[in-house]
Amino acid sequence: MPLYHNEDQLMLKDSVGPFIAEQAPVAHLRQLRDSDDATGFSRDLWAQFVEMGLPGMLVPEAHGGLGMGHIEAGIVLEEIGRNLTPSPFLSTSVGAVAALAKAGGTQAERWLPAIAAGEAIVALAIDEGSKHRPDRIATTATRAGNGFRLDGKKSFVLHGHVADMSIVAAKTDGGITLFAVPKDAKGVTADPRRLVDSSLASHVTLDGVEVDADAVIGEVDAGGEILDALLAAARTGAAAEMVGVGQGAMDMTVGYLKERKQFGRLIGEFQALQHRAAHLYGEMEVARAAVMKAQELLDQGNEGAKLMVSVAKAKAGRAANLAVREGVQMHGGSGMTDEYDIGLYMKRDRALAEYMGDVHYHTEQVARMSGY
Amino acid sequence: MSDLDAFRAEVRAWLEENCPPEMREPVRGDEDICWGGRNWKFQSEAQKLWLERCVAKGYTVPDWPKPYGGAGLSAAETKILKQEMARIGARSPLNSFGIWMLGPALLQFGTEEQKVDYLNPIARGEIRWCQGYSEPGSGSDLVSLQTYGEDKGDHWVVNGQKIWTSYADKADWIFCLVRTDKTNKYQGITFMLFDMATPGVTTKPIKLISGNSPFCETFFDDVKVPKTQYVGEINRGWDVAKYLLGHEREMISGGDSAGELVSLGGALAGVLGRNEAGQLDDPILRAQLAAFDVDAFAYRAMGERFIDMWKTGRAHPASSNMMKYVGTELNKVRHELVMACGGSEALEWDSPETKGGARPRAWLRTKANSIEGGTSEILLNVVAKRILDLPGA
Numbered sequence: 001m002p003l004y005h006n007e008d009q010l011m012l013k014d015s016v017g018p019f020i021a022e023q024a025p026v027a028h029l030r031q032l033r034d035s036d037d038a039t040g041f042s043r044d045l046w047a048q049f050v051e052m053g054l055p056g057m058l059v060p061e062a063h064g065g066l067g068m069g070h071i072e073a074g075i076v077l078e079e080i081g082r083n084l085t086p087s088p089f090l091s092t093s094v095g096a097v098a099a100l101a102k103a104g105g106t107q108a109e110r111w112l113p114a115i116a117a118g119e120a121i122v123a124l125a126i127d128e129g130s131k132h133r134p135d136r137i138a139t140t141a142t143r144a145g146n147g148f149r150l151d152g153k154k155s156f157v158l159h160g161h162v163a164d165m166s167i168v169a170a171k172t173d174g175g176i177t178l179f180a181v182p183k184d185a186k187g188v189t190a191d192p193r194r195l196v197d198s199s200l201a202s203h204v205t206l207d208g209v210e211v212d213a214d215a216v217i218g219e220v221d222a223g224g225e226i227l228d229a230l231l232a233a234a235r236t237g238a239a240a241e242m243v244g245v246g247q248g249a250m251d252m253t254v255g256y257l258k259e260r261k262q263f264g265r266l267i268g269e270f271q272a273l274q275h276r277a278a279h280l281y282g283e284m285e286v287a288r289a290a291v292m293k294a295q296e297l298l299d300q301g302n303e304g305a306k307l308m309v310s311v312a313k314a315k316a317g318r319a320a321n322l323a324v325r326e327g328v329q330m331h332g333g334s335g336m337t338d339e340y341d342i343g344l345y346m347k348r349d350r351a352l353a354e355y356m357g358d359v360h361y362h363t364e365q366v367a368r369m370s371g372y
Numbered sequence: 373m374s375d376l377d378a379f380r381a382e383v384r385a386w387l388e389e390n391c392p393p394e395m396r397e398p399v400r401g402d403e404d405i406c407w408g409g410r411n412w413k414f415q416s417e418a419q420k421l422w423l424e425r426c427v428a429k430g431y432t433v434p435d436w437p438k439p440y441g442g443a444g445l446s447a448a449e450t451k452i453l454k455q456e457m458a459r460i461g462a463r464s465p466l467n468s469f470g471i472w473m474l475g476p477a478l479l480q481f482g483t484e485e486q487k488v489d490y491l492n493p494i495a496r497g498e499i500r501w502c503q504g505y506s507e508p509g510s511g512s513d514l515v516s517l518q519t520y521g522e523d524k525g526d527h528w529v530v531n532g533q534k535i536w537t538s539y540a541d542k543a544d545w546i547f548c549l550v551r552t553d554k555t556n557k558y559q560g561i562t563f564m565l566f567d568m569a570t571p572g573v574t575t576k577p578i579k580l581i582s583g584n585s586p587f588c589e590t591f592f593d594d595v596k597v598p599k600t601q602y603v604g605e606i607n608r609g610w611d612v613a614k615y616l617l618g619h620e621r622e623m624i625s626g627g628d629s630a631g632e633l634v635s636l637g638g639a640l641a642g643v644l645g646r647n648e649a650g651q652l653d654d655p656i657l658r659a660q661l662a663a664f665d666v667d668a669f670a671y672r673a674m675g676e677r678f679i680d681m682w683k684t685g686r687a688h689p690a691s692s693n694m695m696k697y698v699g700t701e702l703n704k705v706r707h708e709l710v711m712a713c714g715g716s717e718a719l720e721w722d723s724p725e726t727k728g729g730a731r732p733r734a735w736l737r738t739k740a741n742s743i744e745g746g747t748s749e750i751l752l753n754v755v756a757k758r759i760l761d762l763p764g765a
Contacts, residue, residue, distance in 0.1 A: 002448065003677035004686055254760050269764030274756035281755055282698045285691075289677040290670035304633065308669065315670040366669070367662035370635035372652045 003292055005075070013075045016054070020076075023048055024085040026341045032086055033198040039162055040192070040200035041086040046118065054089065056116025058097045058233075063112035065097075069299035070233065074240035074291065081244020084341075084348050086199060088121045088159045090237045096122035096167055098233030099178060103218030103226045107180045111165060123163035124234065125154040125181075125204050126227070132156075132357040134169070134231060139206060141170035141177055148172075148216075150179065150187075150209040156355070160202030161192040167217065167230070168206065174221035178230075185209050197347040232309045235356045236298060239291045239309075239316035242352050246284050246320030249327040249345040253277070256331055256342075273330060280319075280326055287312075287319035307369045314362035317353050324349045379449055383456045390425045392418035396461045401730070405467050408497025410544045423497055426465035433471055433495045435683070436479070440487050441495025447683035469538065470494030470501040474547050476619045477563070477612050481604040490565070502568070503620075504534040504548030504590060505613070512750050514549075515557055515610060519592060521550040521564065523599075528552065528564070530572075530595040536744065540575040540588035543568055550597075553607050563609030565601045572596075582736040583721070583729075618689065620745045621696035636668065636706060637661035640713040657712060664705055671702055690758035697751040700741035707735040 005013065024045050032042065049055055057073055059065020073094050080087055092115055100108040100115075114120035126134055139152025150170055160166060166188075168179045181188060187209035190202040218226045254277055257268030267273055294312035297305035324346040328335035335342050353359065395418050399405060406412070406419050414420040426432050429443060435450045436442025445453065475494055478487055493499040510517040519532025530550055540546070545567055553560030568575075572595040577585035604612045637652060640661065645653040652658035678695050681687035711718050714731050721729040742748040756762045 002451070002680035002684070003673065004681050254762070257762060266763045268762040271753070271764075274760075274762050274764070275749070275752040277760055277762065278694075278697075278752040278755035281760060282694045285694060286667075286670050286674045286698060289674035292677065293673035307633070308673070311666050311669040311673075314666045318666075363659070363662045363666055366635075366665050367637055367651075367658060370638045370662075370665060372635070372637040372641045372646075372658065372661070 001296060003289065003296065005071070009071060009075060012072055013079075016052070016076050017079050019048075019052065020079040020083050020085055024083055024087075026084050026344060029084045029086055029198065029344065040159055041088055045085075046087065049087070049089065050118030055093045055118050058093060058101070059112045059116040060101055063108065064116040065112065070236055070295035071292065071299060073237060074295050077237050077240040078244035078247070081241035081348075081352075082248035084245070084248070084344055090234065090241060091124050091158050092120070092122045094237040095124045095230050095234035099167055099217060099226050099230035102229035103178070105218065106214045107217045111180065114164075120164045121159055121162060123157050123160040123166040124230065125157045125160065125166045125168045126231075127156045128152065128154055130155065132354070132361055134227065137169050137171055137176060139168065139170040141172050141179065144210060147210060147212040148179065150181070150206045150211065152206050154204040154206070157190070157202045157204045158199065160204050161190040161200065166204065169223065169227055172221050176223040176227055177220050178217040178223040178226050179211055179215045180217055181209060181211060181215065185211065195351055197344070197351040199351060228306070231356060232298060232305060235309050235313045235362075236291065236294045238352050238355045239294065239312040242316040242320040242349065243284070243288050243291055245345055245349050245352060246287065246316070246323035249320070249323040249342060249349070250280055250284055252342055252345070253323075253327040253330050260332075276326055276330075280322055283319040283322055287316045290315045307366065310362040310365040310369065313357060314359045314366065317359040317362070320349050321353060321359075376448055376452060380452050380456065383453055386429070387456055387460060387462060391460060391462045392422055394418035395422040395463050398461065399463055401727070404463065406465065406497070407467050407500055407539070407542070409500025409542065410498070411542070412497070412500070422463070423465045427496050430495070432466045432497065433475065436475065436491065436495065440479075440491035447680070450683070451680070466497045468494060468497065468500065469503055470499065473503060473616055473620055474501050477547070477603060477616045480615055481612050486603070499544045500539070500542060502537050502540045502543035502546050504537055504546045506536045507533060508535050512747055514613070515561070517549055517551060517561065519548070519550050520554070521552050521562060521597065523552065527599055528597045530564070530592045530597055532592050534590040535578075537575070537588045537590040538586060540568070540590045541577055546590070547603070549609055549613055556607065558610050559607050561609040561613070562606050563603045563612040564597050565603065566595065566597045570595050570597070580736070581739070582733040584733060584737070617746065618692045621692040621751070633669065633672070635665045636709060637665055640710065644713045657709075661709055664709055667702055668706070671698060674698070688759055690754055693746065693751040693754040694759070696746065697742075697748050697755070701748060703741050704738050707738045711735050
């Protein structure tokens with residue numbers, strides 16, 4: 001397959017791009033932020049996503065979805081990134097769907113059609129400390145009665161306080177097991193915190209939470225592979241969203257260079273700025289290609305996907321970070337004001353950089369997977 | 373089975389049958405690379421056989437049309453051929469500036485007669501070409517070039533000097549930018565072709581900091597060039613040159629992404645050594661290698677995407693400038709890391725144990741990557757103006 005969007009994918013981009021730019025531009029984020037919105041996203045906007053079939057893009061057709069792939073989901077995420085649109089799309093429609101589709105069984109049948117129909121928001125309760133360490137999960141699931149008892153603390157759970165279900169990764173006797181924990185489960189407390197990018201992420205406490213045996217996603221002790229599928233999808237999705245954030249910041253900055261005058265000239269005439277902008281363009285293009293390659297390999301079920309996913313998350317992280325840093329600097333004093341949007345891009349980038357493993361985590365993974 | 377799957381199966385079978393085992397060994401050095409030409413001495417029977425078989429199939433220039441020595445493959449088929457060659461580690465049958473640079477220019481600007489006459493010998497590896505662009509006073513500001521061709525009716529008499537002419541001392545013919553109108557800077561240059569054996573052409577190798585001499589100074593002293601031997605239009609050679617620089621940048625950027633993924637950190641583990649946990653001995657160097665590998669793997673995906681888009685006309689025409697900039701800067705970092713991992717052994721300049729100082733010479737050679745074919749600074753200028761549309765001079 002050639003590494004560019006085909007006709008169908010370009011059509012998707014042509015319909016999703018303008019839709020998000022019109023319905024959920026940066027002003028939409030500002031409006032939610034300034035009204036101290038308690039949900040973390042707009043349910044009205046999500047209803048429009050549902051009308052377009054977006055929540056079920058990755059859901060297999062047998063479960064009522066569109067059966068599309070990561071390249072298509074990436075198109076949506078890039079537009080979400082470019083417009084800083086608050087939405088549960090990444091956790092619900094990408095991360096959760098990847099896990100449920102991989103696992104199959106009761107929980108897949110219960111939740112995949114609901115996600116596709118826009119009736120369920122799903123949160124991913126994976127992280128525990130302030131850094132992403134999915135290989136050190138301490139939350140426990142012990143057998144109790146007909147099911148399990150969950151105890152532990154989760155952090156950085158986006159949409160955790162409003163999700164209809166949370167996928168909880170916990171330690172069982174022989175490995176990792178994933179559980180579908182419904183919203184009303186007794187013993188679950190979600191404490192939402194406002195983050196730097198105005199999103200809401202919860203600290204979730206699981207205190208003797210009792211779930212039935214059929215709450216297990218996939219098989220007991222065999223959650224590792226399902227977790228891997230979830231992580232690969234969410235990381236690739238976050239990388240695609242970062243490409244959108246970086247591209248949005250870069251476009252805005254290049255635009256500013258063409259309108260701001262100093263010394264009687266457009267500042268974009270100065271070679272010092274031209275070279276930095278051109279360098280940034282190169283980094284963004286390389287990041288975009290890396291993300292697309294990871295999406296392609298994931299869609300193919302290629303065994304090389306895992307390495308490329310880490311490459312994509314690390315490279316997109318570095319490129320988008322460069323884009324927002326250069327963006328704020330090249331906007332000068334304006335870049336420091338809340339009035340200009342560029343600072344919002346810096347904040348969103350910071351949150352996405354941390355989500356599902358930062359640049360350093362994934363660079364380390366690349367070294368490990370490469371055998372050194 | 374789709375047509376492409378069938379093609380892949382056919383290519384795979386052909387390669388299995390026809391690529392000699394020696395030609396599936398990794399390239400160890402310059403001597404393993406086949407450049408062809410009148411004076412070429414094949415390094416082995418296998419090298420000769422591999423070239424002949426590829427020539428017969430059109431596989432030295434798979435995407436050129438058949439009448440010009442190619443196989444007439446589509447972009448998708450060419451990609452499959454490259455993937456299948458990479459899969460078995462097949463060496464390139466023929467390296468050639470004729471293939472990478474002159475060929476694309478002739479395909480775009482040449483007459484039918486020129487295409488038939490010049491492209492076929494290039495495809496067969498019979499004529500080795502060199503490129504006469506830079507002059508001592510015209511590097512980044514190439515258009516200021518002074519080598520002059522005086523109009524003598526049916527021929528030009530060319531006088532002047534070129535510099536950084538790659539392998540001029542080994543080439544059979546040269547494609548050369550020559551001023552034919554001193555009153556018009558951009559529209560006063562003609563893209564000429566002539567035989568390096570023409571009386572008045574001399575070459576002198578330039579010794580570089582690597583100790584090697586891949587480049588020459590090339591002198592023209594009353595060289596007679598028939599007025600049929602030019603590409604495009606007289607005085608419009610700059611158009612050809614600009615088009616061709618795009619291909620040169622494409623080539624230098626090394627858009628080859630079909631082979632196996634090899635990490636630099638993994639490749640250097642044997643040199644640097646490992647600690648008890650099996651990780652590279654020096655944690656800071658390991659981190660730098662890992663950061664490099666992220667960049668290199670990502671750039672490889674970029675190479676694949678760039679070629680896919682370039683070959684199908686989807687790429688921005690100036691994007692090869694970005695590719696060359698990123699690729700050459702990355703290659704310099706690679707060789708800094710190779711040297712750092714090699715320690716004092718990598719300083720040895722001529723010991724047999726280090727293959728005659730292969731590492732420091734290669735390291736020094738890479739410093740030219742971001743100078744030749746457009747300096748990084750010029751490339752950034754081009755990207756800023758042509759892609760980002762930034763204002764100014």
